Amino acid sequence: MPDGSLSLPARLYLLAWDTTRNQLTDTVHVDHLVRAGAVTELARRGLLLDDDGIATPADLDSDTGDAVLDGLLELVRESRPHHWRSWVPLHARVTLDAVREQLAAEGFLRAEKRRALGVFPTVEYVLERVAVVDALRAEARRILEGPVPTAEVSDRDAAVVTLAAAAELRTLMSRDEHGRYKERLAELAEKSGPGTRKVEEELRAALTSAAAPAGA
Numbered sequence: 075m076p077d078g079s080l081s082l083p084a085r086l087y088l089l090a091w092d093t094t095r096n097q098l099t100d101t102v103h104v105d106h107l108v109r110a111g112a113v114t115e116l117a118r119r120g121l122l123l124d125d126d127g128i129a130t131p132a133d134l135d136s137d138t139g140d141a142v143l144d145g146l147l148e149l150v151r152e153s154r155p156h157h158w159r160s161w162v163p164l165h166a167r168v169t170l171d172a173v174r175e176q177l178a179a180e181g182f183l184r185a186e187k188r189r190a191l192g193v194f195p196t197v198e199y200v201l202e203r204v205a206v207v208d209a210l211r212a213e214a215r216r217i218l219e220g221p222v223p224t225a226e227v228s229d230r231d232a233a234v235v236t237l238a239a240a241a242e243l244r245t246l247m248s249r250d251e252h253g254r255y256k257e258r259l260a261e262l263a264e265k266s267g268p269g270t271r272k273v274e275e276e277l278r279a280a281l282t283s284a285a286a287p288a289g290a
Contacts, residue, residue, distance in 0.1 A: 081140055083111035085234050087173045088182065088207045089214060092245055096201055099245050103284045105166040107241045110277045112146045112169050113161050114233055117270045121147055124273055128155045142172045158273050162280035174199055182206065214238065214246055217262070224261045232265035233274070240278035242285040 080088070090104045091097070098104055113129065116122040119138065123130050131151050137144045146169055150156075156164060178185045183199045201207060217227055217235050224232075238246045239259050247255070266274045 081112075081142060082115040082230060082233060083108045083142055083169065083173050084177060084182075085210060086111040086237060087170070087177065088201075089210055089234065089238055090243060090245055091201050091207050093201065093204050093207050093211075096204070099243065102241045102243050103163075103166075103281075105170040106162050106281060106284045107237065107243065108173050109146075109164075109166040109169045110162050110237055110241075110281055111233075112143055113158065114237065114270070114274055114277055116143055116147055116150075117273045118229070118233075118267070120269075122150065122273075124158070124269075127157050127276075129158050129161055129273075130155070140176075142169060142176055145169070145172050158276040159280040162277060163284065211245060218247065218255055218258060220255075220258050224258075224265070227262065227265060229265050229267070232262040235259070236263050236274075236278060237281060240281040240285070242282075 087104065087108050090099050090102065090107065092099050113122065116138075117124075117129075121132050121136055121138065121143075123132050129150060131147065134151060137147065149165065149168065150161070153164075174183060174185075177183045178199065182201070182203050184202050186198045186200060188196055188198055213231070214235050216222060217231055218239070235246070236259055239252070239255070242249060242252070263274070263278070264271075
């Protein structure tokens with residue numbers, strides 16, 4: 075996908091922007107999606123390991139050099155043990171805020187300070203690089219629709235599409251399209267390595283559960 079310097083959680087966050095209205099889509103738990111991307115990235119880098127279903131740090135010293143990922147890794151180290159699914163919603167706003175701050179520092183977003191109700195200070199973000207997000211979405215759709223053979227799709231690009239689909243991210247695909255691309259998504263899910271396949275299945279299941287309508 076375009077701009078290969080972006081981490082998995084950063085890509086998912088940008089993909090959640092509706093560029094026609096210049097706002098985040100309100101049809102998904104964006105904080106859960108971003109957190110699932112961060113956990114996936116740490117697992118793929120071997121910094122979070124599976125210990126009988128528990129997300130376990132590989133050691134106490136390693137880092138990635140990425141503030142978002144390292145912040146989450148430190149949170150996992152300092153917390154009691156949790157299953158993979160639990161890490162999707164648990165303090166997910168922390169990771170979302172870190173991603174926003176990172177993207178603002180890199181010029182993808184613009185932070186605007188305001189006062190809620192005219193009293194409480196708050197920060198709102200505006201998308202600056204609309205063309206980048208449109209390119210990310212176009213490439214994700216190309217991967218989803220299948221002109222690109224699955225074998226030629228990178229593991230990271232496959233993860234972006236499958237996580238976004240599990241969260242029912244409307245900026246990528248409509249709800250009616252899920253059945254149409256079911257087989258393609260299953261093929262893309264197989265791109266994960268044997269060491270993280272079970273982990274990613276758990277994370278996608280957590281996102282699907284969060285995206286399900288109340289009472290479903």
